[in-house]
Amino acid sequence: xxxxxxxxxxxxxxxxxxxxxxxxxxxxxxxxxxxxxxxxxxxxxxxxxxxxxxxxxxxxxxxxxxxxxxxxxxxxxxxxxxxxxxxxxxxxxxxxxxxxxxxxxxxxxxxxxxxxxxxxxxxxxxxxx
Numbered sequence: 001x002x003x004x005x006x007x008x009x010x011x012x013x014x015x016x017x018x019x020x021x022x023x024x025x026x027x028x029x030x031x032x033x034x035x036x037x038x039x040x041x042x043x044x045x046x047x048x049x050x051x052x053x054x055x056x057x058x059x060x061x062x063x064x065x066x067x068x069x070x071x072x073x074x075x076x077x078x079x080x081x082x083x084x085x086x087x088x089x090x091x092x093x094x095x096x097x098x099x100x101x102x103x104x105x106x107x108x109x110x111x112x113x114x115x116x117x118x119x120x121x122x123x124x125x126x127x128x129x
Contacts, residue, residue: 013065016123019076021061023116025054026084030112034105080119087115 028051035044062070088111095107 013061013069015065015069015072015076016127018058018061018065018069018073019080020116020120020123021054021058022077023080023084023112023119025051025058026080027109027112027116028054031105031109034103034109037103037105076123079123080116083119083122084112084115087111087113087118090114 028047031047032044032051035047065073088108091107091111091114095102
C-alpha cells in the first residue's frame with residue numbers, strides 16, 4: 001500500500017519521529033506493571049487505552065512513511081534501544097546511590113522515561129549540527 005505524498009508529508013514522517021513515538025509506546029508499556037502493582041485501576045486503564053492508540057498511530061505512520069525513511073528506522077530504533085538501556089542503568093545507579101528501595105517497576109518506568117528523553121535530545125542535537 002503506497003500513498004502519494006507531498007513534500008510536507010515526507011518531512012513530517014521521519015525515522016526520528018517514528019522512533020520517538022515507539023519510545024513513548026515502550027515507556028507506556030513498561031509503566032503498566034507499576035500501576036498494576038499499586039492497584040491503581042484508573043491510571044492502568046487510561047495508560048492501556050493510550051498505549052493502544054499509540055499502537056494504531058505507529059502502524060498508520062509506518063504505512064504512510066516513505067521507503068527511504070523506513071530504512072532509516074533501523075538505525076533510529078537501535079539508537080532508541082541503546083538510550084533506553086543507558087536510561088535504565090542511570091536510574092538504577094541513582095536509586096542504588098540514593099539507597100532508595102523503590103519497587104523494580106518504578107525503576108523500570110523511570111529508566112525508560114529517562115532513556116526516551118536522552119534519545120530525543122541526542123537526535124535533535126544531531127539534527128541541529
